[in-house]
Amino acid sequence: EVQLVESGGDLVQPGGSLRLSCAASGFIFSGYWMHWVRQVPGKGLVWVSHVDSDGSTTNYADSVKGRFTISRDNAKNTLYLQMNSLRVEDTAVYYCVRVNPVCYGRRCYYGMDVWGQGTTVTVSS
Amino acid sequence: DIQMTQSPSSLSASVGDRVTITCRASQSIARHLNWYQQKPGKAPKLLIYAASNLQRGVPSRFSGSGSETDFTLTISSLQPEDFAVYYCQQTFNTPPWTFGQGTKVDIK
Numbered sequence: 001e002v003q004l005v006e007s008g009g010d011l012v013q014p015g016g017s018l019r020l021s022c023a024a025s026g027f028i029f030s031g032y033w034m035h036w037v038r039q040v041p042g043k044g045l046v047w048v049s050h051v052d053s054d055g056s057t058t059n060y061a062d063s064v065k066g067r068f069t070i071s072r073d074n075a076k077n078t079l080y081l082q083m084n085s086l087r088v089e090d091t092a093v094y095y096c097v098r099v100n101p102v103c104y105g106r107r108c109y110y111g112m113d114v115w116g117q118g119t120t121v122t123v124s125s
Numbered sequence: 126d127i128q129m130t131q132s133p134s135s136l137s138a139s140v141g142d143r144v145t146i147t148c149r150a151s152q153s154i155a156r157h158l159n160w161y162q163q164k165p166g167k168a169p170k171l172l173i174y175a176a177s178n179l180q181r182g183v184p185s186r187f188s189g190s191g192s193e194t195d196f197t198l199t200i201s202s203l204q205p206e207d208f209a210v211y212y213c214q215q216t217f218n219t220p221p222w223t224f225g226q227g228t229k230v231d232i233k
Contacts, residue, residue, distance in 0.1 A: 035220070044227045045161075045169060045212055050220040059220040062126075095168055102174065110216040111159050111174035118168060 009119030022096030148213035
């Protein structure tokens with residue numbers, strides 16, 4: 001079964017740090033781009049970060065750039081999100097997401113086809 | 126960054142109704158547009174990718190259309206299990222890949 005399982009969410013004070021993990025199983029983890037998406041309860045989805053299949057390319061939302069670091073360990077089938085200098089507005093459910101490319105010739109389309117169950121990060125004093 | 130605007134923000138419909146949700150991009154994204162469904166307490170589920178391609182296992186009452194800046198998600202005959210929040214997402218070029226603000230479909 002294809003599965004993503006996040007962990008590491010917790011209550012942390014503003015300015016603190018947290019590392020989220022996402023364990024992948026049931027597919028060849030090293031072959032896929034991976035993303036983090038977050039959602040404040042009752043609000044919409046917000047893209048946070050992306051890493052390519054070998055970890056050489058990363059992208060971040062402006063709101064987390066310089067504070068969050070995405071990484072992966074393909075030998076352990078695990079995705080990470082290191083979150084530093086946390087702010088109250090970082091409070092959210094964080095989802096680990098797989099992107100599956102579908103290519104027609106040279107044109108590829110990317111859908112987020114597998115999602116974890118989410119892990120909750122609460123930043124509060 | 127590319128901005129995605131969905132309309133309406135919410136709608137009320139009855140079982141059997143035809144439902145249409147629209148999504149507009151702030152610039153041309155060709156057909157790099159996905160639709161997701163999210164039910165309360167659950168992770169989102171991919172319904173449509175590349176504007177009109179049905180993800181495996183998704184019922185055929187769901188369909189997508191559009192290109193460039195204007196896109197539509199249609200549910201041909203609303204079923205009880207379709208009451209949820211729907212999001213569009215653009216995946217044009219490299220990330221950031223932005224989402225629309227969501228459309229809540231509830232029971233009339």
